[in-house]
Amino acid sequence: MKGQLYTLEVGIAILMILSIIIFLFLNPSASPEYSTINYKTRAYKGLEILERTGDLRRHVSDNNATAINESLDPYIPDFLSRAVVIFNDTTNLTAKPSLSSINDSISVSYFLAGDFDDYNARDVRVYMWGY
Amino acid sequence: MKNKGQMFLITAAIIIVILVLLKTGINLPEILQREKELKSRFEKEFFSNIVDELVKVIDISYHQSSNITNNIFDFGNFTRKRMTERLQTFKFLYVDSMTPASNGSDTMNVTVINLLNEPISATLRLNNSEGGLEEMLPTYAWNESDGRDIIASINKSDNTYATEGCSGLFCITPNLRFNFTTSETYDNVTIEWKTTPGDILSDLVDLYCWNGTYWNYLFGSVSTTDVNYSGSISVCDNSDGNYTFKVFGTDTDDGSISIFVDYIWINKTSGDTVKSSGMADSTRWDTNFTITQGENYILTVSYDGTYEETVTIATEANESKYVGFFDINLIDSETTYKDKFQKSYTLP
Numbered sequence: 478m479k480g481q482l483y484t485l486e487v488g489i490a491i492l493m494i495l496s497i498i499i500f501l502f503l504n505p506s507a508s509p510e511y512s513t514i515n516y517k518t519r520a521y522k523g524l525e526i527l528e529r530t531g532d533l534r535r536h537v538s539d540n541n542a543t544a545i546n547e548s549l550d551p552y553i554p555d556f557l558s559r560a561v562v563i564f565n566d567t568t569n570l571t572a573k574p575s576l577s578s579i580n581d582s583i584s585v586s587y588f589l590a591g592d593f594d595d596y597n598a599r600d601v602r603v604y605m606w607g608y
Numbered sequence: 609m610k611n612k613g614q615m616f617l618i619t620a621a622i623i624i625v626i627l628v629l630l631k632t633g634i635n636l637p638e639i640l641q642r643e644k645e646l647k648s649r650f651e652k653e654f655f656s657n658i659v660d661e662l663v664k665v666i667d668i669s670y671h672q673s674s675n676i677t678n679n680i681f682d683f684g685n686f687t688r689k690r691m692t693e694r695l696q697t698f699k700f701l702y703v704d705s706m707t708p709a710s711n712g713s714d715t716m717n718v719t720v721i722n723l724l725n726e727p728i729s730a731t732l733r734l735n736n737s738e739g740g741l742e743e744m745l746p747t748y749a750w751n752e753s754d755g756r757d758i759i760a761s762i763n764k765s766d767n768t769y770a771t772e773g774c775s776g777l778f779c780i781t782p783n784l785r786f787n788f789t790t791s792e793t794y795d796n797v798t799i800e801w802k803t804t805p806g807d808i809l810s811d812l813v814d815l816y817c818w819n820g821t822y823w824n825y826l827f828g829s830v831s832t833t834d835v836n837y838s839g840s841i842s843v844c845d846n847s848d849g850n851y852t853f854k855v856f857g858t859d860t861d862d863g864s865i866s867i868f869v870d871y872i873w874i875n876k877t878s879g880d881t882v883k884s885s886g887m888a889d890s891t892r893w894d895t896n897f898t899i900t901q902g903e904n905y906i907l908t909v910s911y912d913g914t915y916e917e918t919v920t921i922a923t924e925a926n927e928s929k930y931v932g933f934f935d936i937n938l939i940d941s942e943t944t945y946k947d948k949f950q951k952s953y954t955l956p
Contacts, residue, residue, distance in 0.1 A: 585654075598683050
């Protein structure tokens with residue numbers, strides 16, 4: 478009976494070690510999220526695509542940060558809170574979120590020189606938090 | 609005996625902890641490296657946005673061409689301010705030129721924008737590159753000792769030369785003078801000259817030019833059989849429409865020396881071509897040059913003796929041309945982006 482108990486314990490120990498080896502070394506290692514840089518890249522890509530379609534310049538020309546924010550839906554994970562703010566040379570032209578109570582936030586900027594025949598330097602900034 | 613059984617499980621637990629720590633330790637550098645790469649890639653994309661928009665300022669201002677330079681200056685300042693807020697560095701030097709739609713002689717406006725985060729002493733030099741080097745034959749040549757013409761008729765196939773008055777060892781040729789008459793102002797003149805093949809080793813030849821006050825020693829003491837010398841002789845321009853050279857040869861071996869001057873190569877430049885200005889950081893310097901429409905120019909911008917770049921400017925009669933030269937440095941903790949390029953436009 479004791480011999481069977483030892484065998485069982487050894488078996489469990491071996492099983493534990495094998496399981497952890499398989500989990501750690503044989504499974505392809507899960508790609509880390511590199512969270513913040515990935516979120517920034519996604520937001521930037523979203524802005525870049527909007528710029529290529531012409532939507533970004535149009536919305537910035539209209540000072541429509543809400544439309545830009547909605548257009549970014551496909552590119553930024555849902556669980557992230559975000560806000561889009563348009564800046565000119567001196568100040569923000571649209572509402573800026575209050576980030577004082579938020580521990581960690583990140584932001585991405587996209588610069589625009591204006592639209593056709595209408596020079597206006599703008600910084601479109603996407604703030605993200607809640608990660 | 610019961611303790612022995614627990615020991616198996618405790619040992620297994622210890623091994624698992626070690627394995628987990630080992631695995632984490634192995635992955636950590638990889639994770640850090642990967643994260644660094646992602647950051648670097650992200651910054652490069654952000655930098656490309658800045659470069660693209662700087663160029664786009666010209667497109668946006670295209671129909672109000674008088675505003676192009678103002679808008680570039682404004683966008684440069686805007687970008688620098690915004691990048692500084694993000695703890696990034698933006699260094700930008702911009703040079704542009706604008707010519708009106710006209711014929712003949714006119715004014716080309718040139719602006720330098722200094723956003724290099726430091727004051728500079730900038731210099732602009734405009735060279736007319738039309739035709740590049742041109743050949744010029746001597747208009748006159750003579751033996752200075754006796755005043756005789758060496759060759760009455762000078763042309764390219766007839767080398768201008770002299771052997772007179774020199775024979776025996778250590779003989780000295782007469783001073784040979786070659787006169788090039790021109791109504792143009794030249795700079796960076798290059799002269800080609802040579803001694804006769806066959807006269808070897810120790811023949812010595814010196815070249816002087818008349819600078820309006822004295823004979824200016826250019827180069828010499830060359831002892832070889834065939835010398836082609838190229839070098840600036842701008843010092844020889846005494847503004848009298850003439851370039852006068854004196855060639856002095858000494859034979860030191862076989863008693864025979866011949867000196868040939870076939871022609872000179874001249875790089876034509878227009879008159880007042882160099883301008884300098886001290887520039888504080890975040891300032892622009894507006895100046896202008898007189899140009900001839902339809903000709904090509906090379907604008908050289910330099911500062912502080914350490915920087916020199918050239919901008920090629922092609923003008924065209926009845927066409928307004930705009931050329932912008934960008935030198936951009938974008939610096940982040942992970943990435944540095946540098947680019948220099950030129951964009952040329954025909955304005956409406």
